Structure formats: C-alpha cells, structure tokens
Amino acid sequence: MTVPGExxxxxxxxxxxxxxxxxxxxxxxxxxxxxxxxxxxxxxAPGSKVTAGEPCGEVESTKSVSDxxxxxxxxxxxxxxxxxxxxxxxxxxPYGAGWLFKVNLPGADGELPPGxxxxxxxxxxxxxxx
Amino acid sequence: xxxxxxxxRRTPLTGVHxxxxxxxxxxxxxxxxxxxxxxxxxxxAVRTAAGLFDLSHMGEIMVTGPAAAAALDYALVGQPSALxxxxxxxxxxxxxxxxxxxxxxxxxxxxxxxxxVANAANTDVVVKALTDRAGAGAQVADRTDExxxxxxxxxxxxxxxxxxxxxxxxxxxxxxSYPAAVxxxxxxxxxxxxxxxxGFELFTRPEDAEPIWAALTExxxxxxxxxxxxxxxxxxxxxAGMPLYGNELGxxxxxxxxxxxxxxxxxxxxxxxxxxxxxxxxxxxxxxELVGLVAxxxxxxxxxxxxxxxxxxxxxxxxxxxxxTLGRPIAMAYVEPxxxxxxxxxxSDGGGPGRLxxxxxxxxxxxxxxxxxxxxxxxxx
Numbered sequence: 001m002t003v004p005g006e007x008x009x010x011x012x013x014x015x016x017x018x019x020x021x022x023x024x025x026x027x028x029x030x031x032x033x034x035x036x037x038x039x040x041x042x043x044x045a046p047g048s049k050v051t052a053g054e055p056c057g058e059v060e061s062t063k064s065v066s067d068x069x070x071x072x073x074x075x076x077x078x079x080x081x082x083x084x085x086x087x088x089x090x091x092x093x094p095y096g097a098g099w100l101f102k103v104n105l106p107g108a109d110g111e112l113p114p115g116x117x118x119x120x121x122x123x124x125x126x127x128x129x130x
Numbered sequence: 131x132x133x134x135x136x137x138x139r140r141t142p143l144t145g146v147h148x149x150x151x152x153x154x155x156x157x158x159x160x161x162x163x164x165x166x167x168x169x170x171x172x173x174x175a176v177r178t179a180a181g182l183f184d185l186s187h188m189g190e191i192m193v194t195g196p197a198a199a200a201a202l203d204y205a206l207v208g209q210p211s212a213l214x215x216x217x218x219x220x221x222x223x224x225x226x227x228x229x230x231x232x233x234x235x236x237x238x239x240x241x242x243x244x245x246x247v248a249n250a251a252n253t254d255v256v257v258k259a260l261t262d263r264a265g266a267g268a269q270v271a272d273r274t275d276e277x278x279x280x281x282x283x284x285x286x287x288x289x290x291x292x293x294x295x296x297x298x299x300x301x302x303x304x305x306x307s308y309p310a311a312v313x314x315x316x317x318x319x320x321x322x323x324x325x326x327x328x329g330f331e332l333f334t335r336p337e338d339a340e341p342i343w344a345a346l347t348e349x350x351x352x353x354x355x356x357x358x359x360x361x362x363x364x365x366x367x368x369x370a371g372m373p374l375y376g377n378e379l380g381x382x383x384x385x386x387x388x389x390x391x392x393x394x395x396x397x398x399x400x401x402x403x404x405x406x407x408x409x410x411x412x413x414x415x416x417x418x419e420l421v422g423l424v425a426x427x428x429x430x431x432x433x434x435x436x437x438x439x440x441x442x443x444x445x446x447x448x449x450x451x452x453x454x455t456l457g458r459p460i461a462m463a464y465v466e467p468x469x470x471x472x473x474x475x476x477x478s479d480g481g482g483p484g485r486l487x488x489x490x491x492x493x494x495x496x497x498x499x500x501x502x503x504x505x506x507x508x509x510x511x
Contacts, residue, residue, distance in 0.1 A: 033153070036361060037170045039452040039459075040428040058491075060430055062169050062361055062452055065491075091168070 001126075002029050004095055008112060009122035012069040015095065016116060021106060023072050023113070026099040027059060027090060030126045035061040038090040043068070043079040043101040050076060050103060052115055057100070059090065072113040074103035141186035142278040142339040150357060158250035160187035162360055169361035173454045176325050176366055177505075179354025180284030182346055183363060189253025190277045190333065191246040193260060197267030198242045200400075205263035206236070207385060207408065209398040213238040218305045218322060221393055222385050223259055228407035229381040230388075232256050233373065235322060237307045245307075245318070245333070247279075249375045263403060278339030282346055283329030283358075283366075285507075290350040291330055295319065302330075313345035324363065326370025326505055365451045368460065371422065371503025377433060377448040378420060378462055386411050387464070389420045389502075418445065418464040421473075422504055423488065423497040425459040428452075431488040431497065437463045438487040438494055444469040447488060453504060460504050461488065461497070473499040 007015045013031035017024045032038065040060040050056040050070035057068040079101045082089060090098035105113065117125070138161035147154060152163035163184060165172060175181050193202055199211035208221030218237040222230050232252035237245040248256040253274060260270045282291060288299050297310035297319055307320035315338035323329040334342055347355065364374070373379050378388050385394050386408070394408050425431055430450055437445035445465030453460040473486050487494040 036153075036165060037168050040430065042429075060428075060452075062365060063164075065430070065432070 001033065002095070003119050003123050003126075005119045007095065007119060008071075008116040009119065009125075010069060010071045010116060011125060012067075014069060014071050016071045016113075018105065018112065021104060022077065023074065023103045023105050024099050025068075025071055025101055025103065026094055027068070028122070029094050031066075032091045032094045032098070035059060035064065035066060037062050038087045041080075041083040041087050041090060041100060043083070044070075044076045046076050046078055048076050050074060052113065068100060070103070071116060072103055072105060074105050077102045077104050139187075141184055142336040143184040143186060143280075143343055146340060146343055147184065147357075152357070152359060155360070157360060158187060160250055162187055163357070165359040165361045166357045169359060169365070170454045172356055172358035172362035173365050175354055175356045176284045176327055176358055176362065177455060178285065179356075180282060180286040180290055180329075180350055181325075181356055181358030181362065182343065182350070183281040183283065183358050184339075184343075185279040185281050185331070186277070186336075186339065187250040188274075188279050189246075189248035189250060189256065190273045190279070191248060191253070191257055191260060192271045192273050193244040193246060193264070193268060194242055194271075195268040196242050197265060198244055198269075199238075201260075201264040201268035201270075202236065202244055202246075203398060203400060204265075204402050205260050206234070207394040207402065207404060208236070209395045210236045210238060210244060212398075215240050216306055216308060218307055218320060220305075222379075222390070223256055224384070224404035224408065225381060226403055226407065228384040228404045228411055230375070230379045230383055230385060231259055231381065233375055233379055237318070237320065239307070239318070252375060259403075276336070278334045278336050280332045280334060280339065280343060280346070281323055281325075281329060282332070282350075282355075283323045283325040284327045284355075286350070286353045286355065287327070287329040290346065290353050290355055294345055294349055299330075313342055315342055317342070324370075324372055325366040326372070326503065327366075327507055364449075365454060368449050368451055368462065369453055369455055369503065369505035371462070371505075373420075373462075374449060384408060384411050386416060387418055387420070416467055419467045419470045420448070420502070421445075421463055421465055421470050422500045422502040423447070423450075423461040423463055423486075424456065424500050424504070425461070425488065426496045426498065428459065429490045429493075429495050430459040431461040431463070431490060431495070436489040437465050437469075437497075438489055439465075439469045439473070440485055441487075441494065443489070450488075455505050462502070463488075470499065
C-alpha cells in the first residue's frame with residue numbers, strides 16, 4: 001500500500017495534487033484495495049461546482065458503491081474520460097492514470113486548501129482504521 | 131443467531147489465506163477470504179480454468195440411525211429416503227408456515243447416515259430444528275468443527291484432481307459423493323458446487339485441509355488454478371441464477387416464491403413440517419416472481435433497490451452485481467407477477483425505452499427482463 005508523500009489527503013480517502021491553480025483528485029491506494037475491482041465511476045461533470053466535504057460522485061466496485069467527497073471548493077475543469085471505458089485503472093494506477101477529476105482553485109497559487117491532511121497524517125489514519 | 135460481538139471463527143485454512151495476502155472479512159461469524167487479488171480475475175478463472183475455495187464455514191450436520199431417513203422426510207420439504215447411498219439432493223427446511231429456514235444439500239452416505247450441509251449463518255437454527263423434529267431412532271449432531279470443506283470449481287477441476295485421487299472421476303456423477311483419497315488423505319468427494327461450473331467439493335479432516343490445499347495448488351499451477359474468495363463465489367452463483375439465503379430466500383418466503391416449488395415433494399408419503407401451508411401456497415396464484423434483470427447502464431442494481439414499472443415500484447432487487455461474463459450489471463429481483471408477464475410479452479427491449487427500470491439511488495436506470503440463469507455452461511461432449 002502506497003501513500004505518496006507529495007500528495008494531500010482527505011479523511012474520506014481521496015488524494016489531491018495541487019499544481020498552480022489546478023487540483024487533481026483521485027482515491028487512494030488504500031481506498032481502491034478496500035473497494036475491490038472498480039466497475040463504474042461517476043465523476044462530477046466539467047463546469048459543475050463542488051464543495052469541500054460534500055459528495056460529488058461515486059465509485060462502484062463489485063461489492064459496494066461509495067461516495068466521492070470533494071476535497072476542495074471549486075469548479076470542475078475536467079473528468080477523466082478514460083474511466084468510462086476502463087474504470088479498472090483506478091485499481092491499477094490510483095495515483096496516476098486512475099485520477100478522477102480536476103478542479104480549478106482560483107487564487108490558490110500552490111497554497112494548500114484548508115481541511116486536507118498530510119501523507120503522514122493519512123498513514124496514521126489508515127493504520128488506526130485497521 | 132450469530133453473536134455479533136463474538137470473535138470471528140477461523141477455519142483450518144485461515145493461516146493459508148493470510149499467507150496468500152487475502153483480504154479477509156467477517157461472514158456469518160467466520161473470518162473468511164473475500165478475495166486474494168482481483169475478484170473479477172478469480173471469477174473469470176473459475177469460468178475458464180479453475181478456482182479453489184475454502185468453504186469450511188458451511189455447517190456439516192450428521193443425521194444417523196435406523197430412523198434417520200424418516201426423520202429427514204418429516205423435517206425437510208424433500209424426500210431424502212428416496213436417495214440411494216452415494217447420492218445427494220438440493221433441498222430446503224421450512225417453518226410450519228412454509229417460510230424457508232435454510233436451503234441445504236443432503237448427502238446420503240449410507241442407509242442410516244446422512245450429511246446435511248447448511249449455510250454458516252443458519253447452522254445453529256438447522257441443528258435445532260432437525261433435533262426438535264427427529265424422533266426416536268435418529269440422532270442429530272453438529273460436526274462443523276470436524277470438517278474442512280474445499281471446493282475445486284471450473285472446467286479444469288477434473289483434470290487437476292485426477293492425478294491426485296484414487297477415485298474414477300468420470301464415474302462420479304453430478305450430485306454424487308464417494309469416500310476417496312486425495313493426495314493420500316481421506317475425503318468425502320462430492321461433485322457439487324455453487325458456481326455454475328463443473329467441480330468438486332472435498333470434505334476433509336481439519337488437519338488434512340492444508341496439505342490437500344497445497345497439493346491441489348501445485349497440481350493446478352499449470353492449469354490456471356487460482357484461490358478464489360467469497361466475492362467471486364457470489365458473482366459466480368448470481369450468474370448461474372442460484373439463490374442465496376438472506377437474499378432470494380428467507381423466513382418470509384416459501385420455495386414457491388423463489389421459483390423452487392419443485393424441491394417441495396408434496397407427493398411424498400406422510401406429513402412433513404410445513405406441508406399444509408405449502409400445499410395451500412402451491413394452489414395459490416403467486417404473489418411475487420423471481421426474475422433476472424440486465425441493466426442497460428453500468429450502474430449496478432443492488433440488494434434492496436426498488437424495481438420500477440412505468441416509474442412505479444413493482445418489486446425489489448434481491449442480489450445484484452457487475453457480471454464479468456456478460457460485461458453488464460445483472461440482478462435477481464422479486465417483482466409482481468403481472469409486471470413480469472407484461473415485461474416478458476413486451477419483448478427483449480423490456481417494453482420500449484425504460485418501462486422497466488431499477489431505482490439506483492434516485493435515478494431510474496433502465497433494465498431488461500431476461501430468463502434465469504444468466505449463464506449456463508456448455509457441457510463437454
């Protein structure tokens with residue numbers, strides 16, 4: 001199970017990569033392992049607004065369906081079109097090709113939005129859940 | 131009932147699953163492998179090659195004595211007395227009101243010796259009901275702790291098992307069982323399963339489970355054999371249209387509701403528990419029908435979701451999952467018989483766009499009614 005140190009995390013098992021004024025969002029390796037094979041992803045549509053802490057989509061696996069919680073406030077720039085055809089990349093490459101959507105963070109300029117936790121804090125969280 | 135606070139019971143193979151890195155889960159009071167890697171890959175391996183399952187959580191109940199056959203004829207809806215030694219039957223045990231207490235496989239091992247295999251969650255209920263219903267001359271004993279149960283399922287099951295056993299597998303019919311040796315250990319070898327594929331179930335002594343698992347793993351290495359968990363077992367049985375207790379079967383349902391009235395032997399001699407209620411139910415117009423649904427979208431109909439006909443609730447999904455074999459989500463559901471008839475008459479498009487649908491978290495997702503099972507293996511010639 002990997003928890004890349006350069007990313008930020010939510011307590012609901014999303015990761016966030018902030019580059020300039022764009023945040024890329026996905027689910028963690030821990031989350032994809034707990035879910036099992038992902039068969040369907042419903043990400044928020046480009047142009048829609050998401051609110052930190054609110055559900056904005058869902059990830060379905062063989063056994064369950066889970067909400068995706070928006071990690072930040074902002075407008076969705078892009079959803080990962082690849083997931084329509086091949087949702088399994090969320091399992092095989094959760095931090096790379098399995099990203100879910102990108103959000104515009106006006107004025108963020110590399111600053112970390114509030115409410116996110118560090119890789120070390122996230123590792124503690126998943127250790128405490130086991 | 132299972133005590134939710136009791137520690138989970140380990141099977142004789144739990145250590146093996148842990149070493150394989152399985153994701154373990156609590157199931158009916160037992161710690162069981164949910165999957166070892168990808169449950170979809172495990173499912174596909176069973177369809178195309180072979181899978182190895184630990185089913186040691188299942189209940190093994192021995193019913194013995196000169197009156198054992200008569201006791202089971204009275205306790206169950208089937209007629210175990212008509213089984214020849216070495217044969218097995220799928221059957222059910224019902225309450226006096228006809229409600230299903232459990233579905234079972236009964237193996238007749240000898241004239242006065244039967245092995246009743248119950249679902250893990252219901253083993254205690256079945257032991258109690260059988261004990262209450264057995265008269266003099268029949269003894270009921272829960273022997274679950276004295277058995278491990280390993281299932282080898284898939285088209286390669288027979289080729290994998292053949293070099294390890296003295297049994298002539300070609301002579302072992304479907305729903306037959308024989309005492310045999312596998313890798314030098316004594317087993318009860320049965321040609322049964324819950325996957326829709328050919329395969330075997332091996333009832334072993336607990337101490338023999340690991341060496342038999344290891345021998346099968348080694349023998350299957352070149353033949354696509356993988357360990358498979360409960361997640362794959364559930365999608366395999368769903369594709370095969372097999373009911374699961376707690377989903378398609380339960381105390382509020384009779385075998386007739388589940389489309390399994392054929393297991394109720396109303397023509398057997400003598401009384402049996404549930405007879406009066408089940409005779410009445412057999413005459414009545416059914417209140418519900420168990421049907422198969424294939425979703426048109428990729429969203430999965432799941433247990434408890436409403437089935438809709440013209441935007442009105444007409445039934446409930448009992449089991450649903452993405453089907454690896456069909457590549458679409460599938461479900462079993464109880465619906466009003468009138469709706470099932472109308473949807474069937476309307477044809478393969480389910481009566482035009484979206485008359486039949488499943489309410490998936492607030493969104494009506496169109497589905498098509500299909501005959502069960504979703505999948506049927508092509509028998510080898």
